[in-house]
Amino acid sequence: MSRKPFIRPVPTASWWLHQGRYTRYMIREATCILIGAYSAVLIVGLMRLGEGKVAYDAYLATVQSPAGMLFHIVALAFALYHTTSWFNVTPKAMPLVYAGKRVPGGLIIGAHYIGWAVVSVILLVLVGA
Amino acid sequence: MNADTDIKTRIIEIEILRYNPETDIEPAFQTYEVPCHEDWVVLDAVNYIKDEIDRTLSYRWSCHMAVCGSCGMMVNGEPTLSCHSFLRDHPDKLRIEPLANFPIERDLVVVMDDFIDKLKSVKPYIVPREKRSIDDGTHTQMPAELAKFKQYTLCINCTLCYAACPQYMLNEGFVGPAALALAHRYNLDSRDVGASAREDVVASNPGVWECSFVGACSDVCPHDVDPASAIQQAKIAGVLDYFKSFLMPKGEAKQ
Numbered sequence: 001m002s003r004k005p006f007i008r009p010v011p012t013a014s015w016w017l018h019q020g021r022y023t024r025y026m027i028r029e030a031t032c033i034l035i036g037a038y039s040a041v042l043i044v045g046l047m048r049l050g051e052g053k054v055a056y057d058a059y060l061a062t063v064q065s066p067a068g069m070l071f072h073i074v075a076l077a078f079a080l081y082h083t084t085s086w087f088n089v090t091p092k093a094m095p096l097v098y099a100g101k102r103v104p105g106g107l108i109i110g111a112h113y114i115g116w117a118v119v120s121v122i123l124l125v126l127v128g129a
Numbered sequence: 130m131n132a133d134t135d136i137k138t139r140i141i142e143i144e145i146l147r148y149n150p151e152t153d154i155e156p157a158f159q160t161y162e163v164p165c166h167e168d169w170v171v172l173d174a175v176n177y178i179k180d181e182i183d184r185t186l187s188y189r190w191s192c193h194m195a196v197c198g199s200c201g202m203m204v205n206g207e208p209t210l211s212c213h214s215f216l217r218d219h220p221d222k223l224r225i226e227p228l229a230n231f232p233i234e235r236d237l238v239v240v241m242d243d244f245i246d247k248l249k250s251v252k253p254y255i256v257p258r259e260k261r262s263i264d265d266g267t268h269t270q271m272p273a274e275l276a277k278f279k280q281y282t283l284c285i286n287c288t289l290c291y292a293a294c295p296q297y298m299l300n301e302g303f304v305g306p307a308a309l310a311l312a313h314r315y316n317l318d319s320r321d322v323g324a325s326a327r328e329d330v331v332a333s334n335p336g337v338w339e340c341s342f343v344g345a346c347s348d349v350c351p352h353d354v355d356p357a358s359a360i361q362q363a364k365i366a367g368v369l370d371y372f373k374s375f376l377m378p379k380g381e382a383k384q
Contacts (some may be wrong), residue, residue, distance in 0.1 A: 004150035005232035005240045015295055019206070022295055025343045089344065092358035093365065100273040 024085075031082035038075040087112040137167045141216065143174060145186065146226040148233045156233060158224075159183075165216050172200050172211040175225065175237075188237035195351055198287030201228050202237055208292035208349045228292040244288050247304050250330045251312035256323025274319040281314030281359055283352040290346035290356050296339055303339040304330060306346035306356035313359035316366070332367035340364075 011018065016026040041063070048059035062068055090112055091105030141163050148156035161182055163174045172190055179186050190200035195213040202211045203226040205219070231239035261268070290306035297303050312331045316324045330336055340360045347357040 002150070003234070005234055006148050006150070006153075006156055007232045008156075008229070010298055012299065015298060019345075021345050021348060022343065025295075025341075025345075029341070089342065089357075089361075092344075092347070092355060093342075093361035095358065095362070097273070097276065100276060102276070 028082065028085045031078040031085075034075045034078035035082060038072070038079070041071070083116070087116075138164045139167060139216075139221065141165045141174060141219070142222045143178065144222075144224045145175075145178070145237065146233075147186070147236050148227075149185075150235055167217045169216045170212050171202070171204055171209065171214045171216060171219070171223070171225070174216060174223070175202075175211060186237075187235045196285060198285030201287045201289050201292065202226065203229055203292065208289035210287055210289065210351045213351050228288060230292050230294070230298045231288070241288060243301065244286075244291060244305065244308070247308040248286070248311065251304065251308050251315075251327050252323055253308070253311040253315060255315060255318060255321045256326060257320065258322045268320050270319055277319075278314045278317035281310050281317070281354055284311060284314075284354045284356075285352060287351065289349045289351065293345035293349040295343055295345065296341060300335075300339060302335045304336050306340075306360065307354075309337055309340070309363060310354055310356035310359035313363045316363070328367075328370075331363055332370070337363045337367060 016022040045056075045059050045063070048055040063072070087109055091108040094108065096103040096108060143161045143163050144158045145161065146156045147153075147159045161178050163177055163182070165174050165177070170193075172193060175186070175188060176190075179188075188200070188202070190212065191197040192199075193212045195210055198210070200211045202209060203224075204211065204214060205224050206226075208228060211225075225237065227233050227237045227239045231241065231243070234240050257268075284307055286307060288307065291297050294303070294306055297305050309331060312327050315321045316327065316331075332338075337360050340357075342357060342361060344357045347353075347355045350356065
């Protein structure tokens, strides 16, 4: 009896649409594009600030336009998804053992959210002051 | 017989991807109407087909209790141990295919050679510090030392994780979840000094760095081994070792 194994074709372009978990993964990975774009917009803002008041006011006007607002809302949504999806996998990447027992995953994730809140408050105080 | 008639049955339409390498050019689905008991698992329905409807159907199974790891199949697109999946949790229609990402040998039987080669390549056994004889007695280990890796010892080599992994689907060179998890299991073992011998395979591109943390392997694992976690931890260990090699170029801490 001869062997003739059959190799199934791989959907190289559409594989990530075949399962919910693949699609969620691709969205998580794609969030970095929006975060990169947001960083670029921020860097342009710094450059305009360096060029003087007129340039910076023009930049602010662009950012506050409907399109600018829409971009920032979408970027914020993607950043939140990016952050929470990575926080939620931290217990897998960094499991802690304390007194011979595994620290529960929820505690590790919770610590990240607390850290996030603390840093946010500090930043808000710095910016507001 | 009376006991049999008391059990609720339901007709389930089961489509199975058939492939006969001697006569077929490519696989095709064949449909069976199976009177299933509600307390059956998917494997029971497949066994019914084999026993009562179509004796030519080929598939692997052995223990029927999620220990041997041989009855993995795609059930409605999901890598599943067919003995570990109750029919009452499924609709009236089932589509069963051989595990994805492996070549099909015949019907639901896949070719596992690639996985076996990769498993061998990570030296999935204890590499001892020094040769020991039986007279030396048992190699003791503290509960805390065992706790570090025990979860990763539960792997039954069912390869559901390979069928779930899109990275393995797109790049067959990837060492893959189960083999990398087992490499990590031995690297974490206090009795083992084989980390440096495994490094070439594990800390390489086709090793842990090919993994982009989709996490599908851990989702489908029937024993909650969580290979995705092992791979991420191995990445961190690999980076630390890399920087340590700069700080202590002559350091031979790991043998």
